[in-house]
Amino acid sequence: MQNNIMGLIFSENPEANLGDLTNKRALAAVPVGGRYRIIDFVLSNMVNSGIINVGITTTARTQSLTDHLGTGKDWDLDRKGNGLFLLPYYESDNVVGGIPNIFNAFGFLKRAKQDYVVVSDCNTVCNITYDDVMAFHMDNEADITLIYANVGKIAESELKRHIFLDVDDNNRITDMQIYPTIQKSESSYLHSFLIKKDLLLELVGDCMAHGKQSISMDMLLENVSRLKILGYKFEGYHKKIDSVRSYYLFNLDLLKKDVRDELFGTIDDNKIFTKVKDMIPTKYGRNSNVSNSFIADGCTIEGTVKNCIIFRGVTVGAGATVENAIIMQNSQILENCLVENAIFDKEVVLRKGKKLVGQETYPVMIGKRVIV
Numbered sequence: 001m002q003n004n005i006m007g008l009i010f011s012e013n014p015e016a017n018l019g020d021l022t023n024k025r026a027l028a029a030v031p032v033g034g035r036y037r038i039i040d041f042v043l044s045n046m047v048n049s050g051i052i053n054v055g056i057t058t059t060a061r062t063q064s065l066t067d068h069l070g071t072g073k074d075w076d077l078d079r080k081g082n083g084l085f086l087l088p089y090y091e092s093d094n095v096v097g098g099i100p101n102i103f104n105a106f107g108f109l110k111r112a113k114q115d116y117v118v119v120s121d122c123n124t125v126c127n128i129t130y131d132d133v134m135a136f137h138m139d140n141e142a143d144i145t146l147i148y149a150n151v152g153k154i155a156e157s158e159l160k161r162h163i164f165l166d167v168d169d170n171n172r173i174t175d176m177q178i179y180p181t182i183q184k185s186e187s188s189y190l191h192s193f194l195i196k197k198d199l200l201l202e203l204v205g206d207c208m209a210h211g212k213q214s215i216s217m218d219m220l221l222e223n224v225s226r227l228k229i230l231g232y233k234f235e236g237y238h239k240k241i242d243s244v245r246s247y248y249l250f251n252l253d254l255l256k257k258d259v260r261d262e263l264f265g266t267i268d269d270n271k272i273f274t275k276v277k278d279m280i281p282t283k284y285g286r287n288s289n290v291s292n293s294f295i296a297d298g299c300t301i302e303g304t305v306k307n308c309i310i311f312r313g314v315t316v317g318a319g320a321t322v323e324n325a326i327i328m329q330n331s332q333i334l335e336n337c338l339v340e341n342a343i344f345d346k347e348v349v350l351r352k353g354k355k356l357v358g359q360e361t362y363p364v365m366i367g368k369r370v371i372v
Helices: 040-046 061-067 099-104 106-111 130-139 156-161 197-209 214-223 245-251 257-263
Strands: 005-010 055-059 083-087 116-121 123-125 144-150 163-167 175-177 186-195 230-232 238-240 289-291 304-306 321-327 338-344 355-357 364-365
Touching: 005 040, 040 055, 040 061, 040 123, 061 083, 099 106, 099 197, 099 214, 099 257, 116 130, 116 197, 123 186, 130 186, 130 230, 144 163, 144 214, 163 230, 175 214, 175 230, 175 238, 186 197, 186 230, 186 238, 197 214, 197 289, 238 245, 245 321, 245 338, 355 364
Parallel strands: 005 055, 005 116, 055 083, 144 230, 289 304, 304 321, 321 338, 338 355, 338 364
Antiparallel strands: 116 186, 123 238, 144 186, 163 175, 163 186
């Protein structure tokens, strides 16, 4: 059902580092889960919440993202007046935060008929209904509502991946610790917030006038005392994809039934949509052995596959063993190869008899179209 909220999604995050996976594509366009892209989750969440007007900020690396999103038809966003809009990127090497990207989208925001905006990074994966966030926002007469989750105690090495919130008994944000070295809270911001459009334009305009660029530091933290900024607690599965390791672990999480059931919704409720590509079914050889793996269409599996995410059109040759790996579209693992704890980008070729073994804590990654 249509509502009074529009969406704004950042296709990049300057704090994320996925190595070769983002050399030639936007962070939002990085493939996950055998057939999806990272942006599919937040975009589907918006569509499932009745949001029919969504803008996506872009960078110079737009080809993969544009090809994936197209007109927005697969998300029912090919509409007149509203719909899906790819916004021009901000041409500056000095952009370190999201404020200039929002400022660059002022024309899109001002033309929109909706009064409220959900602003979100693309790389926090969850299945959330923004209707509930809007109801919470209105019931509590909030100026800004930040979405957060309880993450418990975090390893010291992981603290700089989190923005922690101090939330009082009335759900009010009283302080923020932005990528700290010491953990003082277990409430981690999920990089998504709801705000009235006019207030967003005012705050961003003020930040730009004072040369400020960071949403969290310059727009949110600086206004904690002045504005009524509340926290909406999200209870479900979530994963921030901002490194090779977090990308690898998220894909392997999808092999867990409870994660899949929650994240992908049901046939009729809160589905995750993606670009549809019809291919022939996967062919399994007589001596193939597959366990606890997701294998997309169009593959040829002759060897052993265990605990893997296999994208469309992948070949695993006879006598080959692939374990704990993410193998992207049209890659070929030829006969008698061994692959463990690895990520292959698209169209990688591993020649006969080769061995590639990474560590569980640090998977080996092979870039696009590399022949090994």
